[in-house]
Amino acid sequence: MEPDGLHVSLGNYSGVIADALAQARRDNVVQRIWSKDASLWKTDAAHQKIIRNSLGWLTVASEMSAVADDLIDFANKIRGPGGFKHVMLCGMGGSSLCPEVIRQTFEQQSGYPRLLVLDSTDPDVLSSFANQVDIDHCLFIIASKSGTTTEPLVFYKYWYNQVKQRRQNPGESFVAITDPGTRMVEMATEDNFRRIFLNRPDIGGRYSALSYFGMVPAALIGVDIRKLLSRAEGMMRSC
CATH class of the missing domain: 3.40.50.10490 (Glucose-6-phosphate isomerase like protein; domain 1)
Incomplete structure (x- = not known):
């Protein structure tokens, strides 16, 4: 795997990790993190509120x-x-x-x-x-x-x-x-x-x-x- 110039040798795990990354792209994980979409982590409102109030480190x-x-x-x-x-x-x-x-x-x-x-x-x-x-x-x-x-x-x-x-x-x-x-x-x-x-x-x-x-x-x-x-x-x- 060589995303953005990063060279990684994953051996037997290469296929599993490639599938996980592909799924993350389909789910827009990176974009949702930057938009502070708390539903990425939890579904209930109480936990989502806590998460939204804990993401100031991003910026x-x-x-x-x-x-x-x-x-x-x-x-x-x-x-x-x-x-x-x-x-x-x-x-x-x-x-x-x-x-x-x-x-x-x-x-x-x-x-x-x-x-x-x-x-x-x-x-x-x-x-x-x-x-x-x-x-x-x-x-x-x-x-x-x-x-x-x-x-x-x-x-x-x-x-x-x-x-x-x-x-x-x-x-x-x-x-x-x-x-x-x-x-x-x-x-x-x-x-x-x-x-x-x-x-x-x-x-x-x-x-x-x-x-x-x-x-x-x-x-x-x-x-x-x-x-x-x-x-x-x-x-x-x-x-």
Whole structure:
């Protein structure tokens, strides 16, 4: 099989897969995905409503490309000789998966902070993270789609109290990523967070890599998010 320049050797499965692809073309599967046709997956109305409200990831690359300059500008403002030396992403599940991949994939860029991803409430892990950073020069990203996930809220309270003991304006050391209208928006506003990034509510945590949940930490450590998003848009067009 060689669709669009992709060479695949399928062996004994070639015929079965060819039949499945032919059926998908007859059923207009690709077109129905892009039109967010929930009936492709489920027939009952309740499930279809959930599905329609979970497909924002399909076009998020283009939408994030439009705000890439803002993220890069923000990254430039928080770094430098007197800026933050570490960025600690505090989240669980889908909110921390992409940042962890970014941390492991991209080397630390010269002049940019180092990224740490905290996704455990184990006291020993927390102590280890505290020993790795200069709290006076660490930017904490509190990431939670719902804004009510227990672990990120615990991280937020712990680190906020630590920073509060050291500076008069502790909120300047914090950034929030969450959905619009969540409790986290209220708390971040009350505590004067440096920035609050409102993510599209129709993107689930495990589909949020190219949304603010992935692109904010990526930009802050110097990843070329323009190129990354451009490549993602190229994949969109090829589909």
